[in-house]
Amino acid sequence: MESIEVTTKSRTEAVDITEEVQAAVSRSQVSQGIVLVSSLHTTAGMTVNEHADPDVMDDLMGALDRLAPRRGSYAHSEGNSDAHIKATLVGLSVSLPVESGRASLGTWQGIFFCEFDGPRRRRVLVQVVPAGS
Amino acid sequence: MESIEVTTKSRTEAVDITEEVQAAVSRSQVSQGIVLVSSLHTTAGMTVNEHADPDVMDDLMGALDRLAPRRGSYAHSEGNSDAHIKATLVGLSVSLPVESGRASLGTWQGIFFCEFDGPRRRRVLVQVVPAGS
Amino acid sequence: MESIEVTTKSRTEAVDITEEVQAAVSRSQVSQGIVLVSSLHTTAGMTVNEHADPDVMDDLMGALDRLAPRRGSYAHSEGNSDAHIKATLVGLSVSLPVESGRASLGTWQGIFFCEFDGPRRRRVLVQVVPAGS
Numbered sequence: 001m002e003s004i005e006v007t008t009k010s011r012t013e014a015v016d017i018t019e020e021v022q023a024a025v026s027r028s029q030v031s032q033g034i035v036l037v038s039s040l041h042t043t044a045g046m047t048v049n050e051h052a053d054p055d056v057m058d059d060l061m062g063a064l065d066r067l068a069p070r071r072g073s074y075a076h077s078e079g080n081s082d083a084h085i086k087a088t089l090v091g092l093s094v095s096l097p098v099e100s101g102r103a104s105l106g107t108w109q110g111i112f113f114c115e116f117d118g119p120r121r122r123r124v125l126v127q128v129v130p131a132g133s
Numbered sequence: 134m135e136s137i138e139v140t141t142k143s144r145t146e147a148v149d150i151t152e153e154v155q156a157a158v159s160r161s162q163v164s165q166g167i168v169l170v171s172s173l174h175t176t177a178g179m180t181v182n183e184h185a186d187p188d189v190m191d192d193l194m195g196a197l198d199r200l201a202p203r204r205g206s207y208a209h210s211e212g213n214s215d216a217h218i219k220a221t222l223v224g225l226s227v228s229l230p231v232e233s234g235r236a237s238l239g240t241w242q243g244i245f246f247c248e249f250d251g252p253r254r255r256r257v258l259v260q261v262v263p264a265g266s
Numbered sequence: 267m268e269s270i271e272v273t274t275k276s277r278t279e280a281v282d283i284t285e286e287v288q289a290a291v292s293r294s295q296v297s298q299g300i301v302l303v304s305s306l307h308t309t310a311g312m313t314v315n316e317h318a319d320p321d322v323m324d325d326l327m328g329a330l331d332r333l334a335p336r337r338g339s340y341a342h343s344e345g346n347s348d349a350h351i352k353a354t355l356v357g358l359s360v361s362l363p364v365e366s367g368r369a370s371l372g373t374w375q376g377i378f379f380c381e382f383d384g385p386r387r388r389r390v391l392v393q394v395v396p397a398g399s
Binding site: 165166167180181182183186188189191192193195196200222223224227228229230231232237238239241242262263264265 | 267296300302304305306307308333334338340341342343344347350351353354355357358359361389391393394395396
């Protein structure tokens, strides 16, 4: 298993980690299987979405701000309940098929680490399992 | 690995692909393991929900329309930011346990491809990995 | 494959099943791989979020109540459309990397079964696949 470090620079931010994940899949030497990319945090998420036009992820992060507003009547005292809510709405991990030693992505798909309570240093695990003979 | 083609007929639509997934799991000859069903698109999603009463998926698609309205102050110029947002809220894939050569589903569970920017011809990958001896 | 029974006591409730999942991973004797924890239901979800302060899950369940209100103009006649919508927003399963025979979780992460239409007796499957040699 490998791990990827992500250093975020603002409170909310989508970081494209597609290249880092593909490199880890390649090093695993698994040709056919599944790769799991999993965040170790409770105020961040992982998703796959368009990586051609950065406006798409900006629109997504803006929509999440409206669905889970930062200011609200929350019980948790740390002031980051919105980030915890977004983490569950987005999900903490993505799984992708592996074929010919590469994570299978569509033309427009990229893998994003979604920071919801930065800036912070974050860690994501990459695990690859084989499909068998 | 197999792929399933889904041809959607309207802008938003939930398509039950449970049978196609079960057939692919059966052909994989994996008895115990995990099956991953993954969309190759950024304006569609995959989910598991009730397939007995179609009203359930209609209510879900309607709720997503309210959470990510088609018209809004979005930056992305293609007019389908709502579809990208729904794709991440729903998720691009589902993973299910495989037992006795079948994806394990509860009585009411079906596997749905969720179109958010159709009509289009779409493709979904089905990868099965074994649990070992 | 193992299964975990969860008995919920109210209509909506987050139940920490981290210990049960770790015990099942340990019994699988898989040292390196992926564990899938999957609900067999269409009105419940699975997520990973903070398990130190219970206020976090309370805030999350409250936010879901606002995103999918119980009363609304739903077509489904059973009065639990909100629970089906929440099930898809949260997702029916979580996947985690397995290392040294344990599901890899960050310091603050716990695994939660999310009841949205209880009280009920529920069942969750735990499947572990190995990463190979």
